[in-house]
Amino acid sequence: MxxxxxxxxxxxxxxxxxxxxxxxxxxxxxxxxxxxxxxxxxxxxxxxxxxxxxxLGTAQGAAAEDPELLGATGRQMLADWATALGAPDEVLMGRAGLPVRQIADWIARRHGDLAKRVVVLFCREADTYVRDADxxxxxxxxxxxxxxxxxxxxxxxxxxxxxxxxxxxxxxxxxxxxxxxxxxxxxxxxxxxxxxxxxxxxxxxxxxxxxxxxxxxxxxxxxxxxxxxxxxxxxxxxxxxxxxxxxxxxxxxxxxxxxxxxxxxxxxxxxxxx
The missing domain is CATH 3.40.50 (Rossmann fold)
Known part of the structure; x- marks a missing residue:
């Protein structure tokens, strides 16, 4: 699978x-x-x-890795991910507004650009799957x-x-x-x-x-x-x-x-x- x-x-x-x-x-x-x-x-x-x-038929290539293109639940998923990875409060500040660019950049600084791309791509596909239970x-x-x-x-x-x-x-x-x-x-x-x-x-x-x-x-x-x-x-x-x-x-x-x-x-x- x-x-x-x-x-x-x-x-x-x-x-x-x-x-x-x-x-x-x-x-x-x-x-x-x-x-x-x-x-x-x-x-x-x-x-x-x-x-x-x-x-979804959208966001190909580099655009697929743009955190700003995540939907609301995908942005929440990205914030949850950063929290689990140990992001400090200042990165997650204004969490209600989900500053996704700031969060993604922190992941890149802490874990590398490849990790950032993987997490953003994962959030896109995983959110598409888990967004609605039914x-x-x-x-x-x-x-x-x-x-x-x-x-x-x-x-x-x-x-x-x-x-x-x-x-x-x-x-x-x-x-x-x-x-x-x-x-x-x-x-x-x-x-x-x-x-x-x-x-x-x-x-x-x-x-x-x-x-x-x-x-x-x-x-x-x-x-x-x-x-x-x-x-x-x-x-x-x-x-x-x-x-x-x-x-x-x-x-x-x-x-x-x-x-x-x-x-x-x-x-x-x-x-x-x-």
Whole structure:
């Protein structure tokens, strides 16, 4: 289950099916031996592709990274993010007016321009998903994963970034039997911006933080410098996690899905199922 900035797979391939195939091939290569170029039936991987459902058709290229173009709830999400990252009061002053340029610039000064771009892009796509708990858009995104789960009946779901939010919600709304759920660079525990906007379906609201029903084991991996995986110690607020690994992917690649997939901890978890 992919994260942000994946619409480009569709733009290159021309169809959702081909985009999913390209993503699965890339992730398979990152996972290494036994997955690269191997069909699902032979133990390979499949992908649930949903980027087109969150694509607003606006703000391309550099404009997509402009915090001023975020909507009201996206600006609030950015402020929540800066708070979690430790922004001082003077940066958040006038929070009601959400001085997004000032907040984004603080993130750049503290964590670098790449981190700022990642956070702004995340706020754009994540806010589109979580803005309305009952939106058709949100339900259709969950449907994409549900369709793959029903069709393929996998043993493992690997979910990166925003995809971990989608996967977590989907596995509550429509439980399936899984050996393991692996979340990578997950923002699930971010106060306000994500955790407080999660939708687990009727009767499940009070179960946020628990392991989804049907999932036998939940593994989380967070890079020590990943500004999206906030808070990094996710088990502190999601006690349903069985194993948590902190890794170092390097400054430039601290949120990159393929780098997360290539860490020994992921390989070991998958190898244990063979």
């Amino acid at each position: 992919h994260g942000i900035r994946c619409y480009r797979y569709l733009a290159r391939s021309g169809s959702v099916e081909k985009a999913a195939q390209a993503l699965a091939a890339e992730w398979g290569t990152a996972l290494g031996a036994g997955y690269d170029g191997v069909s699902y039936e032979q133990g390979g991987i499949d992908a649930a592709f949903y980027a087109h459902l969150l694509h 939106s058709q858009r949100r339900e259709r995104v969950r449907d994409e994963l549900s369709d793959v789960l029903e069709r393929r009946r996998p043993r493992v779901v690997i979910a990166h970034s925003l995809g971990s939010v989608v996967a977590y919600e989907t596995l509550w709304h429509r439980p399936v039997e899984l050996d393991v759920l692996i979340t990578l660079g997950s923002p699930l525990g971010l106060p306000g911006a994500i955790r407080d906007r999660l939708s687990l379906g009727p009767g499940n609201e009070g179960r946020i933080g628990q392991r989804p029903p049907g999932v036998r084991r939940w593994v989380n991996v967070a890079d020590i410098g990943d500004v999206v995986a906030i808070p990094r110690d996710l088990p502190a607020v999601f006690p349903g996690i069985d194993s948590h690994y902190e890794v170092s992917l390097g400054v430039v690649a601290s949120h990159k899905a393929t780098r997360y997939l290539a860490v020994p901890e992921v390989a070991a978890e998958l190898a244990s199922l063979r």
